[in-house]
Amino acid sequence: MLRLLHTADVHLGARHTDLGDGAAALRERRFAAFRSAIDLAIAEKVDLFLVAGDLFDSNVQPRRSVDRVAAELRRLVEAKIRSVLIPGTHDVYDRASIYRAHDLPALAGSTPDDDWVTLLTPDRADVHLPTLDAVVYGRVFATKRAPQSPLEGSPAATDERATWKIGMIHGAIAIPGVVDRDEVLITTEEIAASGLDYLALGHWHSSQQGRAGSTTYAYSGAPEPVAIDQDKAGVVLLVTLDGTAAGKTVAVEARRVGRTRFEALELDLAALGSQPALVERLRTMADPDLVLDVRLIGVRRDEVDVSTDEVEVQLRDAFFRLRVRDRSVPPLTEGALPSADTVAGAFIRELEGQIAELEAADRVDEAGELRDALRLGRLLLAGHEVTL
Numbered sequence: 001m002l003r004l005l006h007t008a009d010v011h012l013g014a015r016h017t018d019l020g021d022g023a024a025a026l027r028e029r030r031f032a033a034f035r036s037a038i039d040l041a042i043a044e045k046v047d048l049f050l051v052a053g054d055l056f057d058s059n060v061q062p063r064r065s066v067d068r069v070a071a072e073l074r075r076l077v078e079a080k081i082r083s084v085l086i087p088g089t090h091d092v093y094d095r096a097s098i099y100r101a102h103d104l105p106a107l108a109g110s111t112p113d114d115d116w117v118t119l120l121t122p123d124r125a126d127v128h129l130p131t132l133d134a135v136v137y138g139r140v141f142a143t144k145r146a147p148q149s150p151l152e153g154s155p156a157a158t159d160e161r162a163t164w165k166i167g168m169i170h171g172a173i174a175i176p177g178v179v180d181r182d183e184v185l186i187t188t189e190e191i192a193a194s195g196l197d198y199l200a201l202g203h204w205h206s207s208q209q210g211r212a213g214s215t216t217y218a219y220s221g222a223p224e225p226v227a228i229d230q231d232k233a234g235v236v237l238l239v240t241l242d243g244t245a246a247g248k249t250v251a252v253e254a255r256r257v258g259r260t261r262f263e264a265l266e267l268d269l270a271a272l273g274s275q276p277a278l279v280e281r282l283r284t285m286a287d288p289d290l291v292l293d294v295r296l297i298g299v300r301r302d303e304v305d306v307s308t309d310e311v312e313v314q315l316r317d318a319f320f321r322l323r324v325r326d327r328s329v330p331p332l333t334e335g336a337l338p339s340a341d342t343v344a345g346a347f348i349r350e351l352e353g354q355i356a357e358l359e360a361a362d363r364v365d366e367a368g369e370l371r372d373a374l375r376l377g378r379l380l381l382a383g384h385e386v387t388l
Contacts, residue, residue: 001240001241001242001243002047002048002132002133002134002164002240002241002242003044003045003046003047003048003238003239003240003241004046004047004048004049004050004166004198004200004238004239004241005037005040005041005044005046005048005049005050005236005237005238005239006050006052006200006218006220006236006237006238006239007034007037007049007050007051007052007220007223007236007237008051008052008053008054008088008170008200008201008202008203008219008220008221008222009052009053009054009088009202009203009204009205009220009221009222009223009226010030010033010034010051010054010055010056010222010223010224011030011054011056011057011090011222011224011226012027012030012031012034012055012056012057012061012065012069013027013056013057013058013061013065014026014027014030014057014226015057025320026224026260026320029224029258029259029260030223030224031068032224032259033223033224033234033257033258033259034055034069034072034223035072036223036257036258037049037223037236037257038072038073038075038076040236040238040255040257041076041079041081042075042076042079042081044238045081046081046238047081047082047132048081048082048083048084048129048132048134048136048166049076049081049082049083049084050083050084050085050136050166050168050200051083051084051085051086051202052086052088052168052169052170052200052201052202052220053086053087053088053089053090053091053168053169053170053202053203054088054089054090054091054170054202054203055069055085055088055091056069056090056091056098057090057091058090058091059090059091059092059094059096059097059098059101060096060098061098063102066098066102066104066107067107069104070104070107070108071108073104073105073108073109073117074107074108074109076108076116076117077108077109077110077116077117078109082115082116082117082118082129082131082132083108083116083117083118084118084119084120084127084136084138084168085104085117085118085119085120086119086120086138086140086168086169086170086202087099087119087121087140087170088170088202088203089144089170089171089183089184089203092142092143092144093121093122093140093141093142094142094143094144095142099119099121104117104119105117105118105119115127115129115131118136120136120138120139120140120168121140122140122141122142125137125138125139125140126138126155128161128162129162130162132162132164133162133163133164134162134163134164134165134166135156135159135161135162135164135165135166136166136167136168137154137155137156137165137166137167137168137196138150138167138168138169139151139169140170141184144183145183145184146171146183146184146185149185149186149187149190150169150171150184150186151167151169151186151190151191151193151194152190154167154190154193154194154195154196155195156194156195156196157193157194157195158195159195163243164197164198164241165195165196165197166196166197166198166199166200166241167194167196167198167199167200167215168199168200168201168202169184169186169199169200169201169202170184170201170202170203171183171184171185171186171201171202171203172184172185172186172203172204173185173186173187173188173191173201174186174187182203184203188210188212189212191212191213191215191217192212192213192214192215193213194213194215195215196215197214197215197216197241197248197250198215198216198217198218198239198241198250199215199216199217199218200218200220200237200239201217201218201219201220202219202220203219204219204221205221205222205225205226205227205233206219206221206231206232206233207219207220207221207232207233207235207237207254208221208232209237209252214248216250216252218237218239218252220235220236220237221233221234221235222234222258223235223236223257223258224257224258224259224260225258225260225261225262227262233258234256234257234258234259234260234261235254235255235256235257235258236254236255236257237252237253237254237255238252238253238254238255239251239252239253240253259289260289260290260291260320261287261289261290261291262290262291262293263290263291263292263293264293264295265285265292265293265294265295266294266295266296266297267281267294267295267296267297268297268298268328269296269297269298269300269304269306269326269328270298270299270300270301270304270328271298273301273304274304275305275306275307275310275311278296278306278311279311279314279315282294282311282315282318282322282324283315283318285319286315286318286319287318287319287320288318288319288320289320290319290320291319291320291321291322292319292321292322292323293323293325294322294323294324294325295325295327296308296324296325296326296327296328297327297328298328298329299328299329299330299331300328300329300330300331301330301331303379306326306328308324308325308326311324312324327368329367329368329371329372330371330372330374330375333348333352333374333378337349343381344378344381347377347381348374348377348378351370351373351374351377352374354370355367355370355371355374358370
């Protein structure tokens with residue numbers, strides 16, 4: 001039996017400029033998730049720890065960040081757990097690679113004479129781990145865009161050095177019309193022909209797994225979510241490879257290590273009716289680990305006035321981060337219009353004509369601005385006090 005922990009896409013040092021003051025806190029959460037993965041590997045007494053690319057968000061990182069990572073990998077060395085890492089597309093192994101600038105295995109306490117921490121590079125495409133009766137393959141390139149599939153000519157099928165054949169790739173599985181222009185592409189046909197028992201993948205941030213031929217493959221996903229559409233992020237994978245009289249089996253179990261959750265929410269402002277009602281609705285979802293992206297939609301009444309900035313300030317302490325965008329629109333004028341000879345009639349007809357032209361041309365933002373001008377004009381003409 002061989003047990004391993006598979007992670008990828010940690011993106012340490014990511015700037016997250018869209019999160020404002022929350023960016024530094026999320027960077028710390030990313031490191032905490034990586035540390036939690038190390039904790040889990042030690043607690044589960046795994047044999048092997050795999051990082052399938054993009055450990056760092058870029059090749060430009062302060063030395064202290066590299067030292068922090070090395071200290072965590074050293075914990076694995078001290079626990080007698082081997083690690084294998086490959087560069088990704090963010091920390092690509094080019095001339096400016098962070099892995100060229102810093103000898104991460106050496107900083108973690110590994111030496112050229114042992115196999116405790118191994119970085120696979122264009123010059124080293126695999127590592128034989130006799131103690132584990134395993135070979136780990138990870139063909140990487142010195143450019144972000146791969147000149148060929150990393151699985152082309154896979155040696156695993158004919159390699160007799162060990163029982164277990166484990167692959168590592170940072171790239172996308174080709175899906176015609178969806179994923180066909182990525183920097184690194186492989187196919188399920190190549191996976192099936194690879195001769196691997198398990199293929200540890202990185203690059204897609206949501207955890208998922210499958211099987212092609214006799215090869216089990218999986219994306220671990222990002223251990224701390226990166227964007228709101230990554231609903232299966234925040235985990236690492238515990239993988240158990242077992243050999244029985246009936247043959248080899250591979251079991252994959254997702255285990256949560258990340259804290260931050262991202263969620264997108266659409267709310268019909270017409271149904272809520274007011275800003276206080278919106279605030280109370282959102283307050284029911286309060287969660288210090290939630291990044292909530294709210295989109296207000298629907299056709300709202302003229303008297304409904306919402307300041308998204310005020311809502312975000314009121315609920316600032318209720319979420320890790322809250323963003324509210326107003327995409328609702330005021331209605332067009334209902335009922336009989338005033339005479340075209342009146343100021344109100346001329347105003348409404350002119351704006352509604354322009355709105356119709358803009359919406360027909362799919363110029364939604366401009367049409368929305370005119371709808372709001374129409375709303376304010378109707379209120380003013382009806383004698384209401386309007387605050388801009």
